[in-house]
Amino acid sequence: MDRLIAVVSGGTRGIGLGVAEALVKRGAAVAVTYNRDTRAAKQAKELLLQSAGVEADVLVLQGDVADEQVVADQHEAVRNTFGTVNVLVNNAGIMPPRTFEDITRETWDETLRVNLSSAYSWSRKTVQGMKAENFGRIVNIASLAARGGGVVGPHYAASKAGLLGLTRYAARELGPYGITVNAINPAFIRDAGIFAGWSEERREGLKDKIVVPELGRVRDVVRAFEYLLDSPFVTGVALDVCGGAFMI
Numbered sequence: 001m002d003r004l005i006a007v008v009s010g011g012t013r014g015i016g017l018g019v020a021e022a023l024v025k026r027g028a029a030v031a032v033t034y035n036r037d038t039r040a041a042k043q044a045k046e047l048l049l050q051s052a053g054v055e056a057d058v059l060v061l062q063g064d065v066a067d068e069q070v071v072a073d074q075h076e077a078v079r080n081t082f083g084t085v086n087v088l089v090n091n092a093g094i095m096p097p098r099t100f101e102d103i104t105r106e107t108w109d110e111t112l113r114v115n116l117s118s119a120y121s122w123s124r125k126t127v128q129g130m131k132a133e134n135f136g137r138i139v140n141i142a143s144l145a146a147r148g149g150g151v152v153g154p155h156y157a158a159s160k161a162g163l164l165g166l167t168r169y170a171a172r173e174l175g176p177y178g179i180t181v182n183a184i185n186p187a188f189i190r191d192a193g194i195f196a197g198w199s200e201e202r203r204e205g206l207k208d209k210i211v212v213p214e215l216g217r218v219r220d221v222v223r224a225f226e227y228l229l230d231s232p233f234v235t236g237v238a239l240d241v242c243g244g245a246f247m248i
């Protein structure tokens with residue numbers, strides 16, 4: 001493996017952008033994907049180019065990660081531009097809050113397609129190249145909801161628990177080829193996703209759900225990611241980055 005060539009799905013905001021930034025700072029060629037927010041995508045590209053310095057290799061690709069053809073086209077674009085993908089971060093996710101009372105089959109299906117099936121599609125596309133290189137890192141961004149159920153709804157918890165099953169299976173099959181597959185379970189990351197839009201007062205209310213004094217930040221998830229990136233002997237694990245919330 002000469003160089004890290006990475007794909008970060010949903011890499012234009014929040015956790016995905018933090019991970020992409022860490023990768024470009026290491027000199028990796030990085031492709032980030034997004035679906036709708038063109039403004040965020042433009043800002044992300046500027047930030048990543050700045051962080052990467054002169055030899056910037058940054059690709060920003062638009063398209064719905066739930067669509068297998070989109071994933072196939074994006075994979076082709078990355079391969080043609082950078083070469084074989086050896087780092088895959090399945091991060092794109094949606095979390096529409098629903099209860100059993102108000103969820104529709106459409107929301108259930110959409111959440112599973114975006115949060116879970118996309119990780120299968122991207123993994124399937126990239127493992128062949130990783131196997132040929134005898135090196136690969138796949139990190140699936142799940143959620144503490146995969147363990148405790150969480151509060152978003154049945155669709156979200158099921159999609160994230162599914163990611164943990166996919167992680168463990170893939171780690172077994174791909175380990176012999178030097179490919180590690182791990183998950184990160186974030187919770188209460190104050191500067192990403194829904195919590196980023198909350199008022200300070202409302203975020204304060206989340207503190208009784210964790211055992212440490214402060215909520216998490218994107219950089220806490222990035223640290224976990226970098227640990228997994230650097231660890232050839234750690235595979236099949238799900239690292240909780242959640243302020244000890246699983247104990248409450």
Ligand SMILES: NC(=O)c1ccc[n+]([C@@H]2O[C@H](COP(=O)([O-])OP(=O)(O)OC[C@H]3O[C@@H](n4cnc5c(N)ncnc54)[C@H](OP(=O)(O)O)[C@@H]3O)[C@@H](O)[C@H]2O)c1
Pocket residue numbers: 009010011012013014015016033034035036037038040063064065066091092093094095114141142143144185186187188189190192193194195
């Ligand atoms: N923030 C937290 O506390 C927390 C806790 C637990 C788990 N997580 C997980 O961490 C991951 C990242 O969350 P975040 O908080 O950083 O979210 P975020 O700020 O909302 O960012 C989500 C990213 O995913 C992209 N995306 C969403 N749907 C997509 C689709 N259909 N196709 C392609 N890209 C799509 C978004 O692009 P567009 O905006 O263009 O659609 C955006 O780049 C998610 O999987 C989430 O479930 C986060």
